[in-house]
Each structure stands twice: as structure tokens, then as C-alpha cells.
Amino acid sequence: MTALLELKQATKDFRGVxxxxxxxxxxxxxxxxxxxxxxxxxxxxxxxxxxxxxxLSSGTMLFDGKPAQLASPADAxxxxxxxxxxxxNLVPSMTVAQNIYLGDEKMFNRLRGLYxxxxxxxxxxxxxxxPMALVSSLGAGxxxxxxxxxxVHHKARLMIFDEPTATLTPEEKFHFFNLxxxxxxxxxxxxxxxxxxxxxxxxxxxxxxxxxxxxxxSDLTKNFNRDRIIQAMVGxxxxxxxxxxxxxxxxxxxYGEKVLSIQNLSMGTVVRNTSFSVFAGQxxxxxxxxxxxxxxxxxIVSGVLKRDFFHGGTITFKDKPVRYRTPRPAVRDGIVYVxxxxxxxxxxxxxxIAANIQLGTVAKGINxxxxxxxxxxxxMARQWTERLAIKAIDPxxxxxxxxxxxxxxxxxxxxAVQKPKMIIFDEPTRGVDVGSIVEIHRFINELAxxxxxxxxxxxxxPEILALSDRILVARQxxxxxxxxxxxxxxxxxxxxxxx
Amino acid sequence: MMEALxxxxxxxxxxxxxxxxxxxxxxxxxxxxxxxxSPVVVRMPGIDNLAAxxxxxxCSQGAALMRLRNAGDGLEAAxxxxxxxxxxxxxxxxxxxxxIGLDGQGIVIQGGRHDGLQIKDASGAAxxxxxxxxxxxxxxxxVANGSAEFMMxxxxxxxxxxxxxxxxxxxxxxxxxxxxxRARNLAFPYGLARGAGGAVLVSEAWRHRVVALDGxxxxxxxxSDLPAYPARMAxxxxxxxxxxxxxxxxxxxxxxxxxxxxxxxxxxxxxxxxWIAPALSSGASFLxxxxxxxxxxxxxxxxxxxxxxxxLVVRCDADMRPRTSFHSRADGSIHxxxxxxxxxxxLLVGAKGSGALVRLQEDGR
Numbered sequence: 001m002t003a004l005l006e007l008k009q010a011t012k013d014f015r016g017v018x019x020x021x022x023x024x025x026x027x028x029x030x031x032x033x034x035x036x037x038x039x040x041x042x043x044x045x046x047x048x049x050x051x052x053x054x055x056l057s058s059g060t061m062l063f064d065g066k067p068a069q070l071a072s073p074a075d076a077x078x079x080x081x082x083x084x085x086x087x088x089n090l091v092p093s094m095t096v097a098q099n100i101y102l103g104d105e106k107m108f109n110r111l112r113g114l115y116x117x118x119x120x121x122x123x124x125x126x127x128x129x130x131p132m133a134l135v136s137s138l139g140a141g142x143x144x145x146x147x148x149x150x151x152v153h154h155k156a157r158l159m160i161f162d163e164p165t166a167t168l169t170p171e172e173k174f175h176f177f178n179l180x181x182x183x184x185x186x187x188x189x190x191x192x193x194x195x196x197x198x199x200x201x202x203x204x205x206x207x208x209x210x211x212x213x214x215x216x217x218s219d220l221t222k223n224f225n226r227d228r229i230i231q232a233m234v235g236x237x238x239x240x241x242x243x244x245x246x247x248x249x250x251x252x253x254x255y256g257e258k259v260l261s262i263q264n265l266s267m268g269t270v271v272r273n274t275s276f277s278v279f280a281g282q283x284x285x286x287x288x289x290x291x292x293x294x295x296x297x298x299x300i301v302s303g304v305l306k307r308d309f310f311h312g313g314t315i316t317f318k319d320k321p322v323r324y325r326t327p328r329p330a331v332r333d334g335i336v337y338v339x340x341x342x343x344x345x346x347x348x349x350x351x352x353i354a355a356n357i358q359l360g361t362v363a364k365g366i367n368x369x370x371x372x373x374x375x376x377x378x379x380m381a382r383q384w385t386e387r388l389a390i391k392a393i394d395p396x397x398x399x400x401x402x403x404x405x406x407x408x409x410x411x412x413x414x415x416a417v418q419k420p421k422m423i424i425f426d427e428p429t430r431g432v433d434v435g436s437i438v439e440i441h442r443f444i445n446e447l448a449x450x451x452x453x454x455x456x457x458x459x460x461x462p463e464i465l466a467l468s469d470r471i472l473v474a475r476q477x478x479x480x481x482x483x484x485x486x487x488x489x490x491x492x493x494x495x496x497x498x499x
Numbered sequence: 500m501m502e503a504l505x506x507x508x509x510x511x512x513x514x515x516x517x518x519x520x521x522x523x524x525x526x527x528x529x530x531x532x533x534x535x536x537s538p539v540v541v542r543m544p545g546i547d548n549l550a551a552x553x554x555x556x557x558c559s560q561g562a563a564l565m566r567l568r569n570a571g572d573g574l575e576a577a578x579x580x581x582x583x584x585x586x587x588x589x590x591x592x593x594x595x596x597x598x599i600g601l602d603g604q605g606i607v608i609q610g611g612r613h614d615g616l617q618i619k620d621a622s623g624a625a626x627x628x629x630x631x632x633x634x635x636x637x638x639x640x641x642v643a644n645g646s647a648e649f650m651m652x653x654x655x656x657x658x659x660x661x662x663x664x665x666x667x668x669x670x671x672x673x674x675x676x677x678x679x680x681r682a683r684n685l686a687f688p689y690g691l692a693r694g695a696g697g698a699v700l701v702s703e704a705w706r707h708r709v710v711a712l713d714g715x716x717x718x719x720x721x722x723s724d725l726p727a728y729p730a731r732m733a734x735x736x737x738x739x740x741x742x743x744x745x746x747x748x749x750x751x752x753x754x755x756x757x758x759x760x761x762x763x764x765x766x767x768x769x770x771x772x773x774w775i776a777p778a779l780s781s782g783a784s785f786l787x788x789x790x791x792x793x794x795x796x797x798x799x800x801x802x803x804x805x806x807x808x809x810x811l812v813v814r815c816d817a818d819m820r821p822r823t824s825f826h827s828r829a830d831g832s833i834h835x836x837x838x839x840x841x842x843x844x845x846l847l848v849g850a851k852g853s854g855a856l857v858r859l860q861e862d863g864r
Contacts, residue, residue, distance in 0.1 A: 255527045257820060261724055263520035264750075275523040314520040319723050470526065482525050 004029045004158060004189050005050065010059035012045055014401060019045040020213045032180060032190045034200035037210035037233055037433065043193045044403065047160045051083035052076030082156035084147045084164060092136035096129055100150050125149055126175035139290055144168060159183065161192040163431045165199055169289045177203055195433060197226050209233055233434060252469035252485045256280030259422050259453040260301065265313035267305065270296045272477030278422065278455060283448045285468025286457045287493050293477035294457050295340060298424045302337035303330035331363040334421030338412055340430060346411040347399045353410050354381035354395040360414035384413035389439050405436030412443065422453040429463060441467060461490045473497050519754040522726045533825035534810045534833040534848065537857040540573040544854035548589040549840040549847055552597055556842065558849060559586035564599065574856065587651040590632035598640055600629030603650045606642060613672045621668040621678030631731065633691040640670045641699055643688035655771045657687055658705055659762055667701055667712060681712045692732035692740055695817060702729035707748065709819055721819040727811050728777055733839040739816040741846055743836040746777030747809040779835025779852030781807040800830035808834040808852050825859055833857055
């Protein structure tokens, strides 16, 4: 194999702080190359340089043996480099088909033909997405599929996937892996960033581990195992700390007061006559495949979505029937939802950490005429930055400059300042590095220990098993199974989720 | 006022504000078959009102007061005395006194220093349906009067007429049996227990909750939103309480309870055994409202099917929060639990509906 892409002594700094420093990186033709590392390790920066989003501060990049100057993602695409971003960059007001063919339109577009073409193309990838659906109506998993389809459509020679499988169901992951292998057979080189180390080990030919903006290890996959990767990522073994055999060894927290009672809740065909309760002082894990209605159920509870007007069921929070039409009254009553889609719903990316955290208190209902002291906001931000170990230059740093894990911590801090009685975490560690996962898990456990009702929605079974005192499984819009953490196994949960 | 208007509007438009939904049995109330798996120590049709006296266990069977004695692995019952009407509650005191509630006739004290005392009314109000009694001390008795209008045998009528005429009285047995009201307008108080700080806990069946009566304050809910109708309570040896729930709530009953005209017609024209109403036992007659496919599949009774009767005992902590529960589901055979007493580290559960007394270990054995 010959090198398709080479980086030599590559450095990129932001405001004098190096995000990557003296990185040497080589990608062979037809190679699947996994990049792993903690959040803030520089993986996204590295791939964004390759995709033309950022330009190198120093060092050289060779593509096809020639020096490459990529001025923009469009420039990179023209040269055959396509990137599927971690947070989808689709146009929400356009349909799936229009998004796939965006920038590739003909003079006269016949929509029907476009839809038929897109349908065929999506089916050839085994992605079951309606080409006529508006992107804004899709869940995160389906948006990711559209992103991947768009990259494949552009017939790039190098494809970069940033956390491609985070939102996919096991079946969709299977199809995605097959697709990647097919692309490899066609001579396409693949770089993918993943926090799921098993995927990196299963799919890639070579793994590069990054730590603190530098390459800490790079070798053929066959020479790696999970522990060696984690060792290289964090300099210590976190496996035991993170998912130490699920909850088998620990005593589940006892049931506290019944905080939330959902009775026959319905919303269209997404949430169908579901009923369950949530108790204080516990972590209630909510597992389900994409489309099982778990996120929608919790969005209805927290006022983000509205339930059916007729026969929409009953939600009782702290013995009081509630029907929220917006999140604000829910926040005031003590219900907080931490979104799964942090880029769209979680924060204002151009605002500072302090401003974002301060905004959390606004929904709680401060006096609209009150003058906000930015000194107080910064002090609050500093306090949360320390508590959640947010790695940032200072509280004035903009969210956009933070890594995924640190962004997620800001979103969590923004919700936690609202002093909730019940907090709902939707995919709290999606796109988050191993080190941050430990910190986020620790924080979730702390909240439950203080007597708060905590709900964790996750597609990652080890996470559900490690965190939950009680596990609810959703399928086709309703809760179909309840397990206590000691009797739950991955097999039992998955069986309930698919049968 | 606003709530009433909202309810009216919701009824008019046909949407559920807090209508015919019922809470889920999940968490500590997750269904199991623990009651069915527990050994039956004696079978007695109509068994009710268990009490532990210094002379041993007693219970009631219709109008008869029965004594229970060990017989091998089980118990055997022997008649002690028969009264002129059905026994509706029993309460024992360590001094040997036994308070016996009689349907439509108030309370009779047997044994102890007030032997033979009969209390027919409380401050002029007839104790028509004494549903539970509790000795605070040898001279003070707390009595729950389930309904001011109906006798205990007519409890379904009280529910289906949506009455809330129950009351709790504190009766001084010395002197003339003076009664002080502790709470009025309760929706069928059916169980009493002594709570922390001198409070009296009352299970209010038709409001699906347990309230605490502290001094002269208004009843304070300590456990609410129950998926079944609560009945008797008993203190647990390890702290906390046992709570019996005698019948399940279901959506159809909640719906009928909202439908005035339908319910009135049903009450006036149909035999109470076939009402759309909770029951202590069910499945005996083809005339019962829910039949066929709703209950059976391949001729097997579905455990999760809607049922008029159910068996449920809940173990609660000292704050009356459910910790765990023991069930007999729709296809089970220990339904209509109304009586509980703990003895020798085991709980004896009297299922009036199924006419059985089972011995339950706390771990479900």
C-alpha cells in the first residue's frame, strides 16, 4: 500500500494554545484507520484539518504525495476528501433527498426523480430512511444515516467519520460496518473516530491513539487490545472504573418517593399508551432502540413536546397532574431534560461557558428586570468548571472552542444550576471520551445519592448496566419491561428491546 | 373553581386531564406471584379481621369470632362466639381486651377492664360500618367508620355512589365512651395504624391513599396514587408497615365512576355482583362484565388481564414508602386481601375473597 495522506509535524493552535502539536500521521490507500483518544485529545481538530475546516499553523500535509492546501470543506470535497461530522450538518428545512444531492443539483431538478434516485441509493446502503421526510423531523440516528449517505454519494477517495455509530442501532451499525468494508474494497480510505473501542478493534486496520494533542501510540490493530488502547489514551486503566461488570456487585439504591407517574401517555404513533413510574434517590435507566419512543416520552414529560390532546394520558409529577406546553414551567416545577443533541438544543455555541451556564438560571424564573452580574455568572461558571472538571482556558471561552466532552459537561452544568427535583439525561456520554465518561457518571451518581430522581436514556448497554438501579426497556412507543439492576443482563435487555 | 371549570371543559371535549387512567404497578409494586407461592395455612370462606391477642390469634368468619391454633404445618380454626351481625373489624390490646366491630351495630368490647361495653354511636353519629379499630392504650380506642350511609356489606354501593362520608373517632372507653372526631368526610377509611409522633395512619380506600392524622390538623397524605384500593395495615416487626390492598383499580371502573347517568342506572338495576366495580373475588360467573378474549388466550387466564379482583400486600418503610410487594395476579388464587397480622417472623395474610389464610415470609417465601 502507498500513503494516500501524510501529515508531518502538524501543529494547530487556537489563541496560542496548541490543539495538536507535532503530529505525524499516515493513511495508506484502502486502509481503515481508527483514531481514538479522550475528549480534548485533538482527534476532531486533526480530522477537521484533513477535511479543510481548519488550516495548519505549522507542518505539512501531503495528499497523493503532493502538498495539499485545503481552504475549505468544499475544496477538500473537490479533491476527494469527505467528512461526516459528529454533529450533523444537514439543512433541517430540506428533505432527506435534497440534502443528499445538495450542491450537486442539476439545472432543472425533477423532485420525483430525485426522490426515486435517493430511495434507491439509501436502500443500496441498507439505510431505511424516507427520502421525502424533512430532516428536521428525523431523530439523531437517521440524521447520521443521511450524513453518511451524502458522503458516500460524493464518491470521495478519503472519508472521515466522526463518531459515526453513536446514534445507530445495532442493526444499523452492522449495515454501516458492511458499508465501510465495501468502500474499502472499492479502494476508499477511511478514517473514523470512535469512542466505542470495540468498534475500532473490530473494523480498523490501524489505530492511532491521541493524548493531549499528540500521538501517543499508532500501530496495526492486531497489536492492540482494549486495555492497551485505554492505557495509551489516559495513561491509566479505566476499564474497571467505568463499566465494572455492570451493577452486579453493588447494592441498588432503595426506592424513594414516587416522583413521576406516567399513565397511558400517547403522542401520535411515536409514544403509544405507555405507563411507568420514576422514584427519587435512584438512577432509572431507560433503554430502547432508535424509534422506541424513549426520547419523545421524556421530551413530553419535560415540556419539549406536547402529548396528544385527546386521550393523551396523564402525567403526575409529585402527586400533581401536569401538562406542560413549554419546558419553562417544567423547569420551574423541577423537571430538567439534558438533550441528546447538544449542538442543536444544548447550548449557544458562540457564547461563553459562563453565559451558557447563566442561561440555565433564566428558565428557572429569575426576575425579567433583574440585572445579571457577569462577575457572578463567571464565578458560577468557575465553580461548575471545577466540579465537572471542564477543561477550558477560562470561563469566557466560547463553547465552540471546547471538545465534545467538555461541551457536554457545560450542558449538564447548565441544567444542574436549575436545581431540579428530577433530571433526565438523554445519551449523556454520546461523543464523549473515556475520561469524561467517568466524570459524568460520577456526577450522575452523586445526584442520585442526594435523593434526586435521575433518568438516564442510553443506547449503550454497559452504561445502562453500570449506572442504573432500575432499568426500563422501551419498544415501539411503550415501556415493555422493567428489571432491577441485579437481574438485568445485556442479553435480557436486548431481548426485551427487540421482541 | 378553575380546577372544576377545567374538569368540566375536559369532560366536554373528551380529553383526559386526570381521567380514567390508573397508575402502573411497577417499581416496588412490580407484579409477582409471591402470594400464590406462599403456603395456605387454613382455608376459611369469608375469613377476615386477623388480630393477635395475648391468648393467641383470632379472626372472623361472617358473624363468628374464630380462634386459630397450630395444627401441624398449618392452623385450625375453632369458633369462639357468634354475634348477631357480621364482624367488620377486630382490634386487640395487650391487656386482653378485644374490640369487635359489628356491621350496623357499632363496637363491642370483649375482655379487659371494659368487658361488655357496647358503643353504637360516636357523638350521636351511628357507627354504621366500623371498618377498622385500633387501641391507643387500654382506655382509648380509635375507630374508623367506613361510611355514614351504608353498612360494610354494602361497600360497593358506597364507592359507586361516590360517597365520602367516612370518619375516624377517638373513643375514651372509660366513663361514658365519649367520642372525639379525628377526621370526617373520608372516602371509606378501611385501615388504621399507629404512625410516628402519635399520628394515626388511615387508609382511605376510594381515594387510593394513606393519610396521617396529626392532632387537629387536616389529613396529610403519606402515600398516594396507589394502583389498588387500600385496606388494613399492620406494623412490621422490623419497622415500617404492611399494607393490604383489597381490589385493583382499572380504567373501566375509573371511567364508570365518571359517568353519572350510566352508573346510577347500573346501581339501580343490576345485581352488585355484576357491577363494573372492584370485587374481592371474580371469575366465578359468566355474567361478570369482562369475559372471553379480554381475559383468556388459548383457554389460559392471562395474568395481566383486566380483573375485578387481585391479591396485593405491600411492605412499606416507616415513612410509608413502598419497599416491596407480594401479589396474586389476575390468574392467581389469593384475592381480596383484607387482613394482616405478623406473628413469629412471618406475616399471616387473610384473603377474604379467596377464603384463605397464607403465611408469607418477608423475602417472598
